[in-house]
């Protein structure tokens with residue numbers, strides 16, 4: 001399997017903050033890869049190093065075999081990055097801005113049909129001649145995506161592309177990215193929407209405190225974790241017996257969700273404890289852990305009680 005992004009021994013410190021401890025990671029060509037982590041984990045620092053925007057203290061990175069420091073231009077031409085922030089020159093029209101951007105990568109008129117195709121695919125065709133300053137935030141974000149893809153890079157990194165965007169743009173973006181991925185583009189995604197990562201990514205890395213906690217296929221990650229959830233609604237608003245209190249993970253709409261470690265607790269033992277306490281059950285459901293549960297489990301410390309990583 002050929003490597004799209006090779007990261008070896010990458011370290012970065014800001015003053016006394018160690019943002020990256022020495023990251024080794026190989027992202028293969030053709031992968032849809034998720035880079036996840038809580039706020040401050042080091043994701044943006046790593047992405048900016050891959051894009052050649054931040055200088056690493058030690059280590060090396062290559063994109064499609066080109067070293068991002070020694071062969072910056074070659075590496076950069078093979079990479080498209082959709083950044084978190086919106087930064088534009090407000091005076092150009094959408095189409096002109098994309099053509100100018102293509103020029104930075106040494107691309108000329110040969111990419112103009114591609115630019116028009118992207119404008120169609122991202123529902124921007126009607127805005128092609130609008131100036132950037134006249135666009136809504138959602139429209140600007142669409143342009144940002146087109147801007148990252150203008151030189152048809154084989155590797156694309158999306159840094160929180162759907163933060164704060166509406167459902168329609170999320171759907172449009174994922175349909176477009178899924179198609180590019182099917183055509184062979186390597187896609188690296190960071191997102192706070194873990195259900196999005198679970199659905200789209202074949203492999204996932206979890207970064208926490210500047211170190212990789214896990215790099216696994218999404219299926220392995222979901223299968224490896226030895227717990228499941230049991231949601232109970234107790235009859236007559238009964239309280240859970242003391243012995244089961246430590247298993248409570250959440251309370252939702254009057255139902256109690258218990259987290260059962262499969263080696264220590266069985267559903268049968270929970271039912272037996274309730275029967276012994278004379279408590280009847282009104283409703284019961286089981287749930288396998290999803291990526292969000294696993295993420296919380298792996299990055300648990302002071303964030304342990306949070307259901308969301310946002």
Ligand SMILES: Nc1ncnc2c1ncn2[C@@H]1O[C@H](COP(=O)(O)OP(=O)(O)OP(=O)(O)O)[C@@H](O)[C@H]1O
Nearest residue numbers: 014017018019037038039040041042043044045046
């Ligand atoms: N320019 C900078 N100067 C000083 N410290 C920085 C700088 N950029 C990042 N850091 C620190 O490095 C660490 C990693 O930050 P980084 O932005 O890479 O995390 P992140 O995972 O992208 O977080 P988020 O999800 O909030 O974007 C944090 O402790 C952050 O405060």
